[in-house]
Amino acid sequence: MSARKxxxxxxxxxxxxxxxxxxxxxxxxxxxxxxxxxxxxxxxRETGALQRRAPAGGYVFPGVEPPxxxxxxxxxxxxxxxxxxxxxxxxxxxxxxx
Amino acid sequence: MPGVCRRPRSGGRRxxxxxxxxxxxxxxxxAAVAWLAALAAILIALKVADGELDxxxxxxxxxxxxFVFAAQMINFPVAGGTSGHLLGAALAVxxxxxxxxxxxxxxxxxxxxxxFADGGIAAMGANVxxxxxxxxxxxxxxxxxxxxxxxxxxAVYLGVVGACAWLAVMVAAAATSLELAASGTVGLQTVLIxxxxxxxxxxxxxxxxxxxxxxxxxxxxxxxxxxxxxxxVGAVPVGAxxxxx
Numbered sequence: 001m002s003a004r005k006x007x008x009x010x011x012x013x014x015x016x017x018x019x020x021x022x023x024x025x026x027x028x029x030x031x032x033x034x035x036x037x038x039x040x041x042x043x044x045r046e047t048g049a050l051q052r053r054a055p056a057g058g059y060v061f062p063g064v065e066p067p068x069x070x071x072x073x074x075x076x077x078x079x080x081x082x083x084x085x086x087x088x089x090x091x092x093x094x095x096x097x098x
Numbered sequence: 099m100p101g102v103c104r105r106p107r108s109g110g111r112r113x114x115x116x117x118x119x120x121x122x123x124x125x126x127x128x129a130a131v132a133w134l135a136a137l138a139a140i141l142i143a144l145k146v147a148d149g150e151l152d153x154x155x156x157x158x159x160x161x162x163x164x165f166v167f168a169a170q171m172i173n174f175p176v177a178g179g180t181s182g183h184l185l186g187a188a189l190a191v192x193x194x195x196x197x198x199x200x201x202x203x204x205x206x207x208x209x210x211x212x213x214f215a216d217g218g219i220a221a222m223g224a225n226v227x228x229x230x231x232x233x234x235x236x237x238x239x240x241x242x243x244x245x246x247x248x249x250x251x252x253a254v255y256l257g258v259v260g261a262c263a264w265l266a267v268m269v270a271a272a273a274t275s276l277e278l279a280a281s282g283t284v285g286l287q288t289v290l291i292x293x294x295x296x297x298x299x300x301x302x303x304x305x306x307x308x309x310x311x312x313x314x315x316x317x318x319x320x321x322x323x324x325x326x327x328x329x330x331v332g333a334v335p336v337g338a339x340x341x342x343x
Contacts, residue, residue, distance in 0.1 A: 001318040003154060010161040018168035019166045026173040026181040031296040032119065032233075032274060034180040038292060046122030050219055057201035059171070074214065079164040082148050082209040086202055087160025094151045094202075 011083070018075030022059075023068040118210065118217025119274060124169050125281035126220070132277060133223030134205070139231040141219040143200040150198060155285035158322060162200045167209065174303055177233070182300025185270060187233030188263035188308045193315065196238025203230025229272045233266030241325045252316075256309055263308035267301035268294060340341045 029037055036042040047057075056062060061073035124132070125257045151159075166186030173181035177289070190199035204226045211215040216223045244250055273291040279286035312323070322328050 014164040014168040022171040026175040028181040030181045035292040044122045045120045051215040054215040079168045082167045083160045083164030086163030090156040090159035
């Protein structure tokens with residue numbers, strides 16, 4: 001398999017996970033959430049002004065009503081966005097062949 | 099956008115947290131110390147990683163960031179009404195080495211906090227530390243010692259990869275507990291026992307998925323791995339790509 005193919009496969013898998021699988025995953029609280037619930041410190045959670053204005057807070061894509069597609073769109077755009085940031089950093093700092 | 103309520107629910111309704119610590123759980127002092135530690139680690143990583151960014155690794159950094167982000171959205175159910183999700187640090191270390199892995203994890207955690215309000219801003223240092231830096235340190239150390247020095251066989255290598263993945267989750271859980279306890283949010287013993295108990299199972303999920311992903315890459319393109327077993331086809335000696343500088 002060429003490196004290009006493997007990378008494409010990885011990216012495809014990321015898009016499928018974020019876009020097609022994420023709306024259907026377990027909605028049970030995760031490790032920290034569960035412990036916070038049990039030990040009664042869940043209510044200490046604060047959302048600062050910056051995060052209240054987060055463009056897609058809680059993985060809800062802005063302007064999309066149905067929760068499934070909103071999460072799917074948020075997931076795909078998030079995966080692509082951090083991918084682009086990672087790629088941009090690596091390209092900027094890459095070591096050119098001598 | 100006014101009128102559209104995107105605020106995470108709290109109070110009566112159950113709040114679903116991701117693994118990351120939200121703001122409000124940590125004291126200012128603990129959050130500041132964690133920020134400094136994370137920042138120091140990332141600055142070192144940025145410096146070391148400059149020597150490791152060969153042309154063919156460049157796209158891998160982007161794909162891994164996207165993949166880790168996506169994987170962290172997939173909560174699978176574990177025992178006792180809890181769910182867990184892949185952290186991805188171990189996979190990033192096996193593919194990129196610990197330094198680039200730190201950077202990838204910081205990009206993911208930063209994106210989650212700033213765009214999706216997942217994990218706090220003040221707590222971002224702690225989250226980068228717990229989910230990224232500590233896991234990268236543990237996995238990088240173990241892989242370097244066991245795979246690098248001993249030139250491990252395929253079976254031992256995959257075993258070590260699995261163990262790293264499990265350990266990275268446990269270390270993240272332990273560090274989170276320590277930070278919460280040091281902040282006076284909850285007693286150390288209480289939170290440590292609860293966090294380690296739930297994350298034991300989550301860690302097994304992490305190990306299974308990490309080993310599966312590494313096996314796939316090992317079969318297809320072992321040369322893309324920063325750490326490889328002895329018998330990988332066409333492999334350059336481990337470390338030759340400069341995973342540990």
